[in-house]
Amino acid sequence: MTDQQQFTGKVALVTGAAGAIGAATIRLLLARDAAVVAVDRDIAALHLLRATLAVGERFCGLEGDVSAETSVRDFVEQAVASFGRIDILFNNAGIEGLVRPLTETPLADFRRVLDINVVGVFLGMKYVIPVMVKQGFGAIVNASSTAGLTGAAGVCAYNASKHAVIGLTRSACAEWAAKGIRINAIAPGPIDSRMMSSLEAGFLPGDPGAVRLQLTGRIPAGRYGSADEVAAMVAFLASDDALYLNGGVFPVDGGYLVH
Numbered sequence: 716m717t718d719q720q721q722f723t724g725k726v727a728l729v730t731g732a733a734g735a736i737g738a739a740t741i742r743l744l745l746a747r748d749a750a751v752v753a754v755d756r757d758i759a760a761l762h763l764l765r766a767t768l769a770v771g772e773r774f775c776g777l778e779g780d781v782s783a784e785t786s787v788r789d790f791v792e793q794a795v796a797s798f799g800r801i802d803i804l805f806n807n808a809g810i811e812g813l814v815r816p817l818t819e820t821p822l823a824d825f826r827r828v829l830d831i832n833v834v835g836v837f838l839g840m841k842y843v844i845p846v847m848v849k850q851g852f853g854a855i856v857n858a859s860s861t862a863g864l865t866g867a868a869g870v871c872a873y874n875a876s877k878h879a880v881i882g883l884t885r886s887a888c889a890e891w892a893a894k895g896i897r898i899n900a901i902a903p904g905p906i907d908s909r910m911m912s913s914l915e916a917g918f919l920p921g922d923p924g925a926v927r928l929q930l931t932g933r934i935p936a937g938r939y940g941s942a943d944e945v946a947a948m949v950a951f952l953a954s955d956d957a958l959y960l961n962g963g964v965f966p967v968d969g970g971y972l973v974h
Contacts, residue, residue, distance in 0.1 A: 719954055719955035719956045720747065720950060720951065720954040720955075720956055721747050721748055722744055722747045722748055722749035722802075722803070722950075722953070722954070723747075723748040723749075724748075725749050725750070725802040725803060726749065726750045726751075726752065726794070726798040726799075726800050726801055726802050726803070727741075727744050727749045727750070727751050727752070727801075727802065727803035727804070727805065727953070728751075728752045728754065728790075728791070728794050728801050728803070728804050728805070728839075728843065729741055729744075729751060729752070729753050729754065729805045729807055730754045730755070730779070730781050730805065730806055730807050730808040730835065730839060731754075731755060731781075731807040731808030731809060731858075732753035732754055732755045732761060732764065732776070732807070733753075733755040733757050733760035733761055733763075733764055734755075734807070734808075734908070734909070734910070735906070735907070735908035735909065735910075735942040736807055736858070736903070736906065736908065736942045736945045736946065737753070737755070737805075737807045737808075738764055738942070739941075739942035739943045739945065739946040740805055740807065740942075740945070740946040740949050740950070741753055741764070741768075741774075742768070742946070743943070743946045743947065743949075743950050744803070744950060744953075745768065745770050745773060745774065747950065749773070749802075749803070750772075750773040750774070750775075750798050751770075751773065751774050751775070752775045752777060752790070752793075752794040752797065752798065752801075753765075753774065753775065753776045753777070754776075754777050754778075754779040754781070754790050754808075755776075755778070755779070755808075756778065756779065756780050756781075758776075758778040761776035761777075761778070762776070764776070775793075775794070775797050775798070777790045777793055777794070781806075781808045781831060781834075781835030781836075781838060781839060782830035782831050782834050782835050782838075784838055787835075787838040787839060787841075787842050788842050791839075791842040791843055791846065795846060800846070800850060801843055801846045801847065801853065802847075802850070802852070802853055802854065802953075803853070803854050803855075803856075803953040804839055804840070804843045804847075804853070804854075804855045804856070805855075805856045805858070805949055805953070806835065806836040806839040806840070806855065806856070806857045806858060806880075807858045808831060808832075808835050808858075809831060809832045809835075809858055809876075809910075810827070810828055810831050810832065810910075811828075811870070811873050811910050811913055811914055811917075812824050812825070812827065812828035812870065812872040812873050813872075813917065814869045814870060814914060814917025814918055815869060816868070816869060817871040820871060820872060824872065825871070825872040825875075828872035828873060828875075828876050829872065829875065829876050829879070832873070832876035832877065832879075832880065833876050833879040833880060833883070836857050836858075836880050836883055837883060839855075840855060840857075840883070840887055840898070843855065844887070844891055844896060847891075847894075847895075847896050848891070848894050848896070851894070851895050852895040852896065853895070853896045853897070854896075854897045854898075854899075854952065854953040854954075854957075855887070855896065855897065855898040855899070856899055856900070856901060856949050856952050856953060857880050857883065857884045857898070857899070857900045857901075858880065858900070858901055858903070859877045859878075859880040859881050859884070859900040859901065859902045859964060860873075860877040860902055860903055860904075861902050861903065861904045861966060861968050861971055861972055862874050862877045862878075863877030863878045863879075863880055863881045863900075863902055863964070864878075864881070864902055864964065864966070864972060865972065869917070869918060870914070877902075880900060881900055881902075881964055884898055884899065884900040884962065884964070885962050888961050888962030889962070892961050892962070897952075897957070897958070897960065897961045898961065898962065899952045899957075899960055899961065899962065899963045899964070899965065900963070900964045900965070901945065901948055901949060901952070901964075901965050901966075901967055902964055902965065902966045902967065902968065902972075903940065903945050903966075903967045903968065904934065904939075904940060904966065904967065904968025904969060904971035904972070905930050905931075905934065905939045905940065905968075905971065906939060906940045906941065906942060906944075906945060906967075907939045907940070907941055907942070908942060911927075911939065914926075915927055927939070933971060933974045934968070934969045934970060934971045934974070935969060935970030935971075935973065935974065936969030936970055937969075938969065939969075940967060940968065940969055944967060945967050948965055948967045952965065
């Protein structure tokens, strides 16, 4: 790790903070001396996360719904009120939705996935970018997926949402790079997490382990990734070592996409 990957004096806002990737990223950012505003709709899970940390005043947990504009506006305002700035935004909140054929996917479920996975990213950028413009710099990392670069049967809403995140990332980069704001996306492949366990059970309810074996067989690395490995990419993209990276999509997938 270089000195440029330290975050002393910097403030990060992380959504979906109580999930596997969110929590791993928060731990890494705190370890590198950042202050962190952690946002999740599950306040009890945030309390549990805080109990595992020994960071004192460098951690602020806020209940929030990324799909609700007033909630996003409020937690961004609270972040600025608490720490005076936002240097890093990790738009990480996301859900997988139901595993169903497109023709059997309820419209309400399709919209819910897009509300959280796409509208949440849009709103996060809408309210954080003005803060970063005033500062003259900032780094945003949006959570897409290998599902945003390919397709899979049974997860039309998730696929559509993660493709949309990449489009939002590229559009926002084109608008704001000249203001000193870097906006990139990550594309994790299968990661050991609650979400992957849910997808495995959805694809083959009677034998989710078979799904894992099949997916692992498509990964040149021969295993699922870890949340810590995704966090390392987020931290790199947020760091000064990545100053000339903007508008990119960075797989964290053990080679899954080359198969």
